[in-house]
Amino acid sequence: MSISTLRQQLLAGETTPSAILERLAGDIADHDRQIGAYLCHDLESALAEAAAANLSLPLGGIPIAIKDNINVLGQPCTCGSKFLSENYRSPYDATVIRKLRAAGAIPFGRMNMDEFAMGSSTENSALQTTRNPHDTGRIPGGSSGGSAAAVAAGSAIAALGSDTGGSIRQPASHCGVVGLKPSYGRVSRYGLVAFASSLDQIGPLTRTVEDAALILQAIAGFDPADSTSLDVPAPDYLTEINAGVKGMKLGVPREYFGGGIDPGVRKNVEEAIQRLAAQGADIIEISLPHTEHAVATYYVIAPAEASSNLARFDGIRYGHRAANPADILDLYKKSREEGFGPEVKRRIILGTYVLSSGYYDAYYGRAQKIRTLIRRDFEDAFQKVDAIVSPVAPTPARRLGAYADDPLHEYLSDIFTLSANLAGIPGISVPCGLSDFDGGRNLPTGLQILGPHLGEAKLLQIARAAELASARPA
């Protein structure tokens, strides 16, 4: 059930915040064993919040599931890693949690994820497997796979995720829900465990576009505790949400429809674009010429930043500490060896390499310059169009374990999402129909809509039109 429907029921006295929480806890107990979206949940503390819920607030009484890399005071925050799974408890609330509570919402549940948000399948969680509710032999996508799977399965009303290269949009697409990555600087990251600081953003995964707008409204805005958050007031994201797409110019980047894209995904995305055209949008072919360099650029910059950010996990102040170290250096090296999983180690090594003397200019310095070219591609495009429409991922959800020994193959599947993070622009994934793929039947596909920096209101407006059109029989 959507937030807006539940809010009507709450205001009409047909249900209570406690009843909603009890029902979710029942769903988790009955069904989440098959899905594995939740790492843990604390019903007792949520019920205490529910008892004091102020229903007059915009999200009053609504439980929101939280990706396990966002700190909530007193709760675990494992980041899907053994390193933090033993005894870490958050000593403070992330700003998004304070803001959700200020809007009346109740943080409820810690959602599985790829370790430190590194991955596109949630298979890199060191703690448990999360399965796609549409086909439990398949990945939910990632890294916010627990958040997406729970919303799709109905065991969460809505969730927060984080998106560094597609980690909200791609699992949303694979699970058939809505996922919004806000513009860089739109939402405070204070209390989000940092992966790649020039790319990370927190955003909602929801059943409807309107719900995504409701949550963005609650969490957007300047925060003195995050020096990268922008001191720009957030507009009202709901005022124009039903205004439609008549007269809007939507760009279709030819580089996003080349070889490698699954025919079922292509068909669904093209039909979704046609439905927007039928509602009066003007469809224009555009070019983002540096797209072919985006994956390499991203997989230099993101690991470089990660290798620096993850230096804090040294076994001293929190998290795993190796037993009986010979000396302090041995303590660092063994604690990290024992605490981190393979993908995290690969990215730390890769990031350290591209930042090391002799390779810095060739890899990291160059990647930053190509990042400028990718950013300019979008700036040029938004001179001609209001937004860009594309697939979210080249295929529907793949089988669990399919790329186990081939990280590069997995990285290449992020091609359509990671440019938005490099450019700092917002992106939304909205369901655009089902497709068969690799022996799987009726798997969700997603339409991605990208807009100019701080252009979330228009993005939501287009996504709402796409959602309405897709709900109508063809």
Add this chain to the structure above:
Amino acid sequence: MPHSHIDVRYVANLARLELSDDEVAVFQPQLEAILRHAEALTRLDVAGIEPTAHPAPVFGRMRDDVPHQSLTPAALLQNAPDQAQGQIRVPKVVTDA
């Protein structure tokens, strides 16, 4: 000009990461494949292009210099794996004279 050879154990040591022989054997070809892919970046002409370190035009913002409540020592110590006398305990970091 970069080349796709990487001394995995040497770089891991720079990152204060111990690796088993098995991990080195698995990571070596995987990291070389990723670096070969990244070599495409070296073929692009980037002369005169400014680097982008940060996608939004906000740099070095200073907070207001006013006192405020910070986390308490107890809150900061609650997650420390080993502590004594209100401090975090670590192996000896100075050698005997």
